[in-house]
Amino acid sequence: MLQTALERDGFDVVAVVGVREALHRIATEHFDVLLSDLHMPHAGDGFTVVSAMRHTHPQAVTLVLSGYPELDEALSVIRSQADDVLVKPIEIASLREIIHDRVAHRVLRKPFTAKSVASILEQDLDATIQDWMKLVERDEELTCIPLSFEERTGHLPNLLADLIYRLRIPRTTQANISIPAREHGTLRRRQGYTAAMLVEESRILQVSIFNTLQNNLRKVNFSAVLLDVITIADEVDSQLKQAMLSFVEPRSLSSSSAA
DSSP, X not given: OHHHHHHHTTOOOOOOSSHHXXXXXXXXXXXXXXXXXXXXXXXXXXXXXXXXHHHHOTTSEEEEEESOOOHHHHHHHHHTTOSEEEESSOOHHHHHHHHHHHHHTOOOOOOOOOBOHHHHHHHTHHHHHHHHHHHHHTOTTGGGSOOOHHHHHTTHHHHHHHHHHHHHSOTTSOOOOOHHHHHHHHHHHHHTOOHHHHHHHHHHHHHHHHHHHHTTTTXXXXXXXXXXXXXXXXXXXXXXXXXXXXXXXXXXXXXXXXO
C-alpha cells in the first residue's frame, strides 16, 4: 500500500526485504530518499542501513520508522544522522507530506571520507583484543584454565594482522597457511584446551571483529563491506582450520606410531 501510494506521487520505489539487499542496493544504485524500519527485522538493523545511506549518498533524505519511541532509542538513530525518526503507526498522507517536505528542503552535507574495513581493524586492534578478552572472561569453560592476559591473547595480534593483510589483497586470492594459527593450535594443546574450546575462541574472535565494525559504522566504506564480511568469515574459519590441524596432528602421529 505504501509503495503504491509513493509511486502514485512520482517516486520510483525500490523495496527490499533485509539489510543485505539494502546495503547492496545502496552501494550500486543512486537514491534520493531512504525510508527504513529501525528493526528490519533485528534490533538496530535500520541503524546500519541509515549509516550506509549517509556515507554513500550524503544528500539523500533518511527517515526511520520506529514502533518504540523511547528517547534513548530515538536519539541513537538521530545521532547516526537520520533526518527524522517517525513513530509507527503513521498515516500514509502524513508520511507523504514529510517526504515531500524533506526532499524540497534537504540539508546539504559534505561527502564522508570512508575508511576500509582493513584500516578500521588496524586502527582498533587493541580495542578488538580487549573486547575479545572481556567476552572470554564471561565464558566459564574457557576460564577454567588459568592463563595470564598475555598467555590468553598473545596469538591475536598476529592472527588479526593476517586477516588485515587478507582484506587488502585481491579477493580471488586464496587464504595462505597461517603460521601464527598453527602455532596457536599447538600452544593451546599444551595449555590443556579441548578442541571445543579452540572453536569457541574462534567464534568469539569473529564476534569481537564485528563489534569493532559496529562501533565504526559512521566511518566504514559500505561499498565493499559485504565482501569484506565474507572475507573475514573465510579467513577466521581458515585460521581455525590451521589451528585445529596442529592441535590434533601430534596425537594422530602418536596413534599411528603406537599402531
